[in-house]
Amino acid sequence: MRQIRDVVLETIPSPCFVLEEARLEQNLAVFERVQREAPVRVLLAFKAFSLFHTFPLIRKTLHGASASSVWEAQLAAEEFGGELHVYSPAYREQDMPSILGYASHVTFNSISQWERFRPLIERSPSPPSVGLRINPQYSPVETALYNPCQPSTRLGLSPEHLGNLLPQGVDGFLSHNLCESDSYALEKTLLHIERFFGHFLPELKWLNLGGGHLMTDKGYDISHAIDVLRAFHNRYPHIELILEPGSAIVWETGFLLSSVQDILPTSDLTNVILDVSFTAHMPDCLEMPYKPVIRGAHEPQKGEKVYRMGGSSCLAGDFLGDYAFSYDLSVGDRIIFEDMMHYTMVKTTMFNGVVHPSIGVLRKDDTFELWRQFSYEDYRARLG
Ligand SMILES: Cc1ncc(COP(=O)(O)O)c(C=O)c1O
Numbered sequence: 001m002r003q004i005r006d007v008v009l010e011t012i013p014s015p016c017f018v019l020e021e022a023r024l025e026q027n028l029a030v031f032e033r034v035q036r037e038a039p040v041r042v043l044l045a046f047k048a049f050s051l052f053h054t055f056p057l058i059r060k061t062l063h064g065a066s067a068s069s070v071w072e073a074q075l076a077a078e079e080f081g082g083e084l085h086v087y088s089p090a091y092r093e094q095d096m097p098s099i100l101g102y103a104s105h106v107t108f109n110s111i112s113q114w115e116r117f118r119p120l121i122e123r124s125p126s127p128p129s130v131g132l133r134i135n136p137q138y139s140p141v142e143t144a145l146y147n148p149c150q151p152s153t154r155l156g157l158s159p160e161h162l163g164n165l166l167p168q169g170v171d172g173f174l175s176h177n178l179c180e181s182d183s184y185a186l187e188k189t190l191l192h193i194e195r196f197f198g199h200f201l202p203e204l205k206w207l208n209l210g211g212g213h214l215m216t217d218k219g220y221d222i223s224h225a226i227d228v229l230r231a232f233h234n235r236y237p238h239i240e241l242i243l244e245p246g247s248a249i250v251w252e253t254g255f256l257l258s259s260v261q262d263i264l265p266t267s268d269l270t271n272v273i274l275d276v277s278f279t280a281h282m283p284d285c286l287e288m289p290y291k292p293v294i295r296g297a298h299e300p301q302k303g304e305k306v307y308r309m310g311g312s313s314c315l316a317g318d319f320l321g322d323y324a325f326s327y328d329l330s331v332g333d334r335i336i337f338e339d340m341m342h343y344t345m346v347k348t349t350m351f352n353g354v355v356h357p358s359i360g361v362l363r364k365d366d367t368f369e370l371w372r373q374f375s376y377e378d379y380r381a382r383l384g
Pocket residue numbers: 045047048066087176178179180210211212213244245246247248
């Protein structure tokens with residue numbers, strides 16, 4: 001694994017989200033291969049990652065972006081370019097004219113939304129290709145918060161909503177049912193789509209298989225995914241295949257650097273107070289929940305000092321643990337939370353007025369460049 005020299009880390013202001021350029025290039029090479037060997041176009045899902053300073057690099061490999069709102073669509077049009085697929089659980093009347101100015105593809109979550117906006121789309125000077133989100137009746141995701149196919153889901157049409165005829169004017173389907181999933185879940189998804197929506201496939205122009213394809217994870221069987229996509233293409237050569245992953249693009253490409261502000265021993269563990277907050281800066285850790293990897297830390301063994309990492313907000317549950325280190329922590333020590341690019345950065349808040357982490361990049365030559373620092377004015381501007 002690539003190691004960052006300590007002297008470089010010392011130059012980074014704390015707290016700071018740091019993107020590692022070399023690792024992003026490695027991930028993009030995976031998608032270059034997938035697009036070269038399988039008949040598929042890959043887009044970046046902005047909801048997972050929209051750090052636009054990286055777009056010139058990502059754009060060399062990916063065909064475009066997918067947006068879930070008018071603001072993401074505007075950012076994609078301004079900073080990414082290429083193909084733009086927009087999908088939202090429901091569009092607001094006042095946003096649609098702008099969306100139509102940006103999007104190449106617009107996907108609706110329901111027939112009622114499609115019918116509501118159909119006249120506007122048909123009058124548009126450059127109408128987008130229209131799609132519907134389907135519920136493929138299968139998801140491997142066990143956590144309800146992240147399972148789009150849970151019972152009574154609001155996301156996507158089930159076969160009984162669609163009947164036998166593809167609504168007029170609809171060109172494609174979007175199916176998003178995976179989350180950090182493998183190629184076998186992709187294969188099963190396609191089987192479910194054929195089983196439940198097979199009668200529409202002869203008429204479809206495109207099929208967007210959403211996100212959740214963790215192709216950049218070490219264990220992902222890329223050759224198998226390529227075979228699965230090719231086999232589907234051989235059965236339906238007229239259907240353009242699209243993927244819109246988010247997490248996989250920036251999987252393990254950066255970290256959140258923080259530093260120890262105080263150390264509070266209790267009878268059974270030692271509380272560490274950091275200059276970052278789980279609830280404000282790493283909310284998925286509490287929502288999923290999961291315990292993030294800290295560089296150089298390990299699971300406490302019997303007899304070792306147990307550290308609990310505490311956030312800088314006043315929320316009682318703003319902590320995660322337990323961790324152990326091979327040395328005693330002191331005020332000023334740097335704590336590095338690994339793999340904090342996907343979703344973490346886009347979901348941050350300024351709850352409690354806690355200092356918002358800066359954003360920067362570690363270049364391939366190990367130099368650090370600061371892209372953004374936040375100020376009191378940023379905090380104030382969100383409130384009025
Ligand atoms: C419709 C849609 N597309 C793409 C994605 C990106 O998924 P991931 O970041 O897991 O690849 C999501 C995530 O929620 C989604 O809802």
